[in-house]
Amino acid sequence: DIVMAQTPESLAVSLGERATINCKSSQSVFFGPNNKNYLAWYQQKPGQPPELLIYWASTRESGVPDRFSGSGSGTDFTLTISSLQAEDVAIYFCQQYYSTPFTFGPGTRVDLK
Amino acid sequence: EVQLVQSGAELKKPGESLRISCKGSGYSFTNYWINWVRQMPEKGLEWMGRIDPNDSYTNYSPSFQGHVSISCDKSINTAYLQLTSLKSSDTAIYYCARQTSGDFFHYWGHGTLVTVSS
Numbered sequence: 001d002i003v004m005a006q007t008p009e010s011l012a013v014s015l016g017e018r019a020t021i022n023c024k025s026s027q028s029v030f031f032g033p034n035n036k037n038y039l040a041w042y043q044q045k046p047g048q049p050p051e052l053l054i055y056w057a058s059t060r061e062s063g064v065p066d067r068f069s070g071s072g073s074g075t076d077f078t079l080t081i082s083s084l085q086a087e088d089v090a091i092y093f094c095q096q097y098y099s100t101p102f103t104f105g106p107g108t109r110v111d112l113k
Numbered sequence: 114e115v116q117l118v119q120s121g122a123e124l125k126k127p128g129e130s131l132r133i134s135c136k137g138s139g140y141s142f143t144n145y146w147i148n149w150v151r152q153m154p155e156k157g158l159e160w161m162g163r164i165d166p167n168d169s170y171t172n173y174s175p176s177f178q179g180h181v182s183i184s185c186d187k188s189i190n191t192a193y194l195q196l197t198s199l200k201s202s203d204t205a206i207y208y209c210a211r212q213t214s215g216d217f218f219h220y221w222g223h224g225t226l227v228t229v230s231s
Contacts, residue, residue: 040217049208049221050158056215093158097216101174102160
């Protein structure tokens, strides 16, 4: 199984400041023939199901604000919230879909400072 | 509009079984896999397995193989998750989720809370 790790476990950021979440996979999730990284990011707010933010490591889902961006390749990935808004308080998960069993990172809680 | 509507919350006793449903609408049900994801209280997300509604082919996580069964009835656009010999550790929210162009989860059901308690 591909193990996903996330850092930090939690972070507190002031309104308008940048939040950066890291995700590391135990093996590469890059598929050379199509030049894609099989990595997604989700946001989960209390009492709600997860919501897809980013897929293919850096493609923003339709309707997701452009303050959210994803980067990275191979085994190391980053989700950046460029200017934190109050509605971004949530837990963020990365997920690899390179191979089954699909696996998620443990999550990073983002709060307001 | 794509929707996945799950069955309601369940309270079960240890040793009992249950079946959760997930009804898809707003798209061609047989075109996309349906996945099941577990979230234990205050914990992360665990992929349990998936089904191709077109031919009912299933794919399970080794962590859940033998303890769960995924099925579907394409005539009513519904996928099912069956859990047997329930334990208190099965207490969790269970989500169904649909893939799209890749194996990321584009659409999610609202979740079904399962509580196992004597």
